[in-house]
């Protein structure tokens with residue numbers, strides 16, 4: 663299995679039926695790593711290129727272990743992310759209409775090229791869980807929990823601006 667170059671021509675790889683692997687540190691994915699607690703980790707993927715009639719396509723899977731922020735104690739939580747994907751490579755937006763439904767369209771540039779980061783980044787972002795907490799509450803940082811709990815108690819005692827609004831509306 664070859665390592666997929668950072669830029670490649672999917673049509674060429676599909677015609678020769680190439681099977682490639684991708685190994686990139688999380689820091690290569692700017693939008694994805696922006697959602698994480700750190701840039702630690704590596705994204706590994708395998709991609710098999712093939713032709714479906716005259717359509718260049720690629721199927722594969724990716725996996726990585728990244729650090730997300732625990733919503734309870736705000737410390738990093740190690741989280742496994744994996745996904746399977748199937749792409750159909752198109753030259754222009756209208757090409758998406760003729761793709762079979764199981765293929766996600768990937769637009770190639772004017773040289774017929776795309777990149778490993780481009781094809782994988784949206785797949786990674788889709789897999790980021792909306793809310794992550796340490797599975798075992800005892801792994802949460804107790805000092806932060808206490809601080810967060812105290813802060814929310816103070817919040818509920820805060821003056822509520824809408825109570826004034828209520829008074830105003832009565833008049």
Ligand SMILES: [Zn+2]
Nearest residue numbers: 732735796802
């Ligand atoms: Zn936690």
